Amino acid sequence: MDKIDKLVVCGVGLIGGSVALALRRARLVNRIVGVGRRPEPLAMARQLGVIDEIATDWADALDGASVVLLAMPVGQMDAVAAAIAPHLAPGTIVTDAGSTKRDVIEAIYRHLGAHLGTVVPAHPIAGAEKSGPAAAQAELYRGRKVVVTPLPENTPEAVARVREMWAACGAVLHEMSPQEHDRVFAAVSHLPHLLAFGLVHDLAGRANAEQLFSYAASGFRDFTRVAGSHPEMWRDICLANRHSLLAELDAYLSELAYLRALLLDGNGPSLEAVFADASRARNEWADKAFPATPSGE
Amino acid sequence: MDKIDKLVVCGVGLIGGSVALALRRARLVNRIVGVGRRPEPLAMARQLGVIDEIATDWADALDGASVVLLAMPVGQMDAVAAAIAPHLAPGTIVTDAGSTKRDVIEAIYRHLGAHLGTVVPAHPIAGAEKSGPAAAQAELYRGRKVVVTPLPENTPEAVARVREMWAACGAVLHEMSPQEHDRVFAAVSHLPHLLAFGLVHDLAGRANAEQLFSYAASGFRDFTRVAGSHPEMWRDICLANRHSLLAELDAYLSELAYLRALLLDGNGPSLEAVFADASRARNEWADKAFPATPSGE
Numbered sequence: 319m320d321k322i323d324k325l326v327v328c329g330v331g332l333i334g335g336s337v338a339l340a341l342r343r344a345r346l347v348n349r350i351v352g353v354g355r356r357p358e359p360l361a362m363a364r365q366l367g368v369i370d371e372i373a374t375d376w377a378d379a380l381d382g383a384s385v386v387l388l389a390m391p392v393g394q395m396d397a398v399a400a401a402i403a404p405h406l407a408p409g410t411i412v413t414d415a416g417s418t419k420r421d422v423i424e425a426i427y428r429h430l431g432a433h434l435g436t437v438v439p440a441h442p443i444a445g446a447e448k449s450g451p452a453a454a455q456a457e458l459y460r461g462r463k464v465v466v467t468p469l470p471e472n473t474p475e476a477v478a479r480v481r482e483m484w485a486a487c488g489a490v491l492h493e494m495s496p497q498e499h500d501r502v503f504a505a506v507s508h509l510p511h512l513l514a515f516g517l518v519h520d521l522a523g524r525a526n527a528e529q530l531f532s533y534a535a536s537g538f539r540d541f542t543r544v545a546g547s548h549p550e551m552w553r554d555i556c557l558a559n560r561h562s563l564l565a566e567l568d569a570y571l572s573e574l575a576y577l578r579a580l581l582l583d584g585n586g587p588s589l590e591a592v593f594a595d596a597s598r599a600r601n602e603w604a605d606k607a608f609p610a611t612p613s614g615e
Numbered sequence: 616m617d618k619i620d621k622l623v624v625c626g627v628g629l630i631g632g633s634v635a636l637a638l639r640r641a642r643l644v645n646r647i648v649g650v651g652r653r654p655e656p657l658a659m660a661r662q663l664g665v666i667d668e669i670a671t672d673w674a675d676a677l678d679g680a681s682v683v684l685l686a687m688p689v690g691q692m693d694a695v696a697a698a699i700a701p702h703l704a705p706g707t708i709v710t711d712a713g714s715t716k717r718d719v720i721e722a723i724y725r726h727l728g729a730h731l732g733t734v735v736p737a738h739p740i741a742g743a744e745k746s747g748p749a750a751a752q753a754e755l756y757r758g759r760k761v762v763v764t765p766l767p768e769n770t771p772e773a774v775a776r777v778r779e780m781w782a783a784c785g786a787v788l789h790e791m792s793p794q795e796h797d798r799v800f801a802a803v804s805h806l807p808h809l810l811a812f813g814l815v816h817d818l819a820g821r822a823n824a825e826q827l828f829s830y831a832a833s834g835f836r837d838f839t840r841v842a843g844s845h846p847e848m849w850r851d852i853c854l855a856n857r858h859s860l861l862a863e864l865d866a867y868l869s870e871l872a873y874l875r876a877l878l879l880d881g882n883g884p885s886l887e888a889v890f891a892d893a894s895r896a897r898n899e900w901a902d903k904a905f906p907a908t909p910s911g912e
Contacts, residue, residue, distance in 0.1 A: 321699050346881075347673055353715075377816075407842070414836045441647065443832045444832065445833075445834065446833075447689055450779070457775055462832070463830065463832075465830075482845050491659035502823075502826065502827060502830050503830065505818060505821075505827050506818070506827050506828070506830055506831040506832075507830075507831075507832065507834060507835065509814070510814065510834060510835055510838040510839075510841070511631065511834065511839070512874060513814070513871075514893075514897075515874075515889060515890045515893040515894070516867065516871055516874050516889070516893075517806070517807065517810070517867060517870070518892075518893035518894075518896055518897045519870065519890075519892050519893040519896075520866055520867055520870040520891045521802060521803070521896075522892060522893065524802075524891075525679075527896075528811060528850075529799065530799060530802050530803050531803070531896075531900045531904070533740065533758075533760065533762075533800065533803055534803040534900065535740045535741065535742075535759070535803075535804065535903065536741075536742075536905075537742065537804060537805050537807060537808065537840070537841040538804065538807055539901055539905060540617075540838070540840045540841070541810075541811060541837070541840070541841060542807075542808040542835040542897050542901075543837045543838070543897075543901075544834040544837070544838060545888075545893045545894060545897040546894050546897045546898045546901065547894060548894070549887050549890035549894050550888050550895075551889040553886045553887040553890055554882050554883075556878060556886055557878075557881055557883055557886070560878045560879075560881065562877060564875065564878055564879065567871065567875055569817055570813065570814060570817055571868070571871065571875075573813045573814070573816065573817040574810075574813055574864065574871075577809060577812075577813050577864075578861065578864055578865075578868075581853060581854075581857045581860060581864070582857075582861065584854055584857065586690075586850050586851075586854055589850045589853055589854070590846050590847055590850040591813060592813070592816045593812045593816075593844075593846035593849050593850055594846040595815075595816050595819060595820075596811075596813075596815035596816040596819065596842045596846075596847050597812070597814040597815075597842060597843050597844065597845070599815055599816075599818075599819035599824075599828075600815045600839050600840075600842040600843045601843045602888060603828045603831065604836055604839075604840075604843065607828070607831065607836070608833075608836060
């Protein structure tokens with residue numbers, strides 16, 4: 319791909335920082351400028367070599383920018399889109415890394431109507447339960463999916479530029495409609511996060527919480543790993559995608575009502591049938607999706 | 616510890632097979648005899664060197680037995696306790712590896728009343744989502760907890776013998792009442808398994824299941840790892856401990872009802888407070904419980 323002369327990263331944490339590290343290592347960027355709400359992460363990102371410079375205002379940040387990556391929690395998308403609009407030069411490519419897409423696209427139409435050709439929404443399917451610049455890693459996106467949800471107004475060149483940026487990070491590119499994207503990720507990502515946060519919150523509030531945690535083992539560790547995720551980021555995701563998330567939560571509550579009835583009835587055959595279906599589906603999926611690590615170990 | 620002359624393992628899968636491998640590697644057992652319902656796992660266990668011999672009936676198996684480890688699914692405990700009673704010699708130590716204890720102890724009182732001094736219930740807190748003899752590993756119990764729930768009738772010698780057997784596998788010994796054991800593990804083990812089985816079962820039944828799984832990533836992999844567990848074993852655990860499990864499920868359903876209301880109201884501050892509490896509690900626990908692997912990675 320053509321080298322990016324000036325990359326602007328808004329939100330220099332795990333997601334934005336890892337893109338910066340990957341492109342720098344690939345020698346595909348000349349200057350990386352960080353912007354954000356709080357000075358501490360920016361200072362740490364510069365200290366760690368994730369970014370080269372810190373911009374203190376958007377005029378400065380966007381001056382001569384080639385590509386702008388919006389990688390802050392999605393709850394800030396509306397304010398950031400409004401803030402960059404006056405300073406955005408024609409031809410500057412803007413993309414985002416938000417875990418939800420409908421709300422991001424609404425913010426784009428609200429504030430960036432003059433730039434719809436070059437603002438290309440995307441979502442990298444990668445993360446870790448640690449956050450912040452120190453958690454950033456050049457390999458985070460290697461072999462991971464990135465879902466691009468282009469706007470009808472996007473120019474083919476802008477979409478191609480965003481795709482090649484993610485490809486340079488080692489990612490595998492996919493495209494979806496924003497609606498389909500938000501439905502799919504409510505089911506396989508947003509709901510599991512909500513469920514894990516809920517279980518830990520329930521147990522942590524018990525009088526015997528310390529005893530309970532002392533007997534929790536590797537199954538509990540893995541089940542709750544996503545509950546270690548960034549609270550504000552997940553608050554924003556759950557709110558931004560709450561309609562699809564509520565639909566998934568209600569489907570899951572029906573499943574739990576069914577399992578509860580089987581337990582009450584002591585219905586062993588039906589319980590075993592549910593467990594056997596789930597076990598087969600889960601292991602077939604994990605063996606295929608993580609071939610190097612069968613069953614996700 | 617004194618070497619075990621003849622160890623009888625009923626159920627030569629992950630749990631029983633791993634004890635056999637650990638004691639053999641430690642050179643603490645002369646002969647390991649396997650028993651079980653089906654010939655295939657027994658043949659595989661002998662082929663893999665997990666056991667030395669296969670016993671085809673209990674009279675043969677228990678003849679001269681030093682220690683008997685009952686490691687089959689807990690649903691078989693009543694039948695097995697009844698079957699061994701007529702052949703059990705005084706002085707033979709019997710223990711189990713069941714994940715629930717109240718039901719196991721009821722079976723012991725029903726059928727082994729003449730042997731209460733030497734029948735010592737226990738539960739190793741270790742597992743993997745793979746099962747069967749091929750999954751057995753000598754290191755499975757290294758550093759893991761084993762909870763012994765002694766009967767008032769147990770002799771100190773019998774309890775000591777069972778404790779040292781597990782210690783020889785590398786385990787850390789704990790003691791609890793059966794009631795407390797079953798309450799604690801309903802919360803930190805049995806409920807998470809039920810929840811993971813339920814989520815995978817829900818999604819696997821969808822018309823677009825293949826698409827959903829294709830976008831599931833490492834968070835989903837870890838959240839659902841326990842859903843790859845042995846269906847019959849978990850059917851038995853859920854039925855055996857269903858009163859404590861239902862109490863935990865209902866507490867969790869209240870938590871989900873609260874989270875659902877927060878989503879409906881778009882209550883960001885309260886959602887973030889729940890997520891922040893959970894994230895802090897989970898990461899503090901994981902950093903302490905798995906120091907070599909912070910946050911459970």
